[in-house]
Each structure stands twice: as structure tokens, then as C-alpha cells.
Amino acid sequence: MINGILWKLSTGAVWRDLPERYGPWKTVYERFRRWSADGTWDRILARVQQHSDALGTVDWSIVCIDSTTVRAHQHAAGARKGGTARRSDVPAAD
Template sequence: MVEGIIYRYRTETPWRDLPESFGPWQTVWKRHHRFSGDGTWNKILTELLSQADAAGLIEWEASVDSTVNRAHQHGTNLGRATGATVKLHESACRAT
């Protein structure tokens, strides 16, 4: 089961396309869903990280980049949350 879950994430295939050698895809998905919900994956990750850290296999370094990318003001379809009311402007020829 675990190999089927790993295969699915490594290849990014849909659950239905798992090879039959892993068993029925529904069973593999149910096991993954159950492990995700009850915290089993978190426990496995915590244990693996602690063992790797104890063996000196992990370098706890982080790279921080302060680059900011901003979109042009018309590059989004979201309105501005300014708190002001929106006024629709009509052309001068339509107003008369």
C-alpha cells in the first residue's frame, strides 16, 4: 500500500491509473486518506526526520529571499478594498 502511495505522488498520476501490482486503487486511496486524517503520515515524517538528524544527515539551513514581485494594477480582476463606494462614470455624451 505504501509503495502505491509513494508511486502515485512520484509519478503524479491519478489514483485510478495506479498499476494493478499495487492492488485496487480504491484500497490504496482509502489507506492514504485514513493515514492523512489520523496523523500517521505526520508521525512517520517526525520519526524519519529525528533519525536523520541524529545521524547528522540533515543540514538545518534556510535561504531567505526578500524579492517582491508585484502585478500591474490592471493585472488582476480583484477590486481594491479601500472602503470607498464604487462610482460608475458615464461618458459626457451619454449623460446629456
């Protein structure tokens, strides 16, 4: 179950594309949704952090954890619509 969730999150694929080896996609999705709503993922992260901290395996001066996932529309990045390419007003280095 967890491997199916990790596969989905790491690939960015839609739930319906979850490989059969992880079980029915609806079941995996519902479990992910439930665990997200009830704080299970937060508790897992806290435990992993506590364990790693106790072992001294984390350099807290360089750690950054961001649990935000944002999907952009397929056309969100890329060239501008219409118009022509503009040259920079900054002179080229000699």
C-alpha cells in the first residue's frame, strides 16, 4: 500500500495509472486520502525525524522539508503566446 502511494507521488501520474501490483487504485487512493486527513503522514514524519535525530544522522543546519505538492497545468511553463522574442536591454559582455 505504502509503495503504491510512494510510486504515485514520485511519478506524478494520475491514480488510475497505478500499476496493478500495488492493488486497486481506488483502495490505495482512499487510504492515502484517509491518512492525509487523520494526520498519519505527519506522525510518520515526526517519528522518522525523532529516530534520525536520536541516531545523530541529521544535520539540522541544512535540513529543509516541504510537504507541498503543486501540479502545474501542462502549458504553465514555456514560451509566451504570440509576439516575438526580445533581446535584452543589457549590453553583451566584451
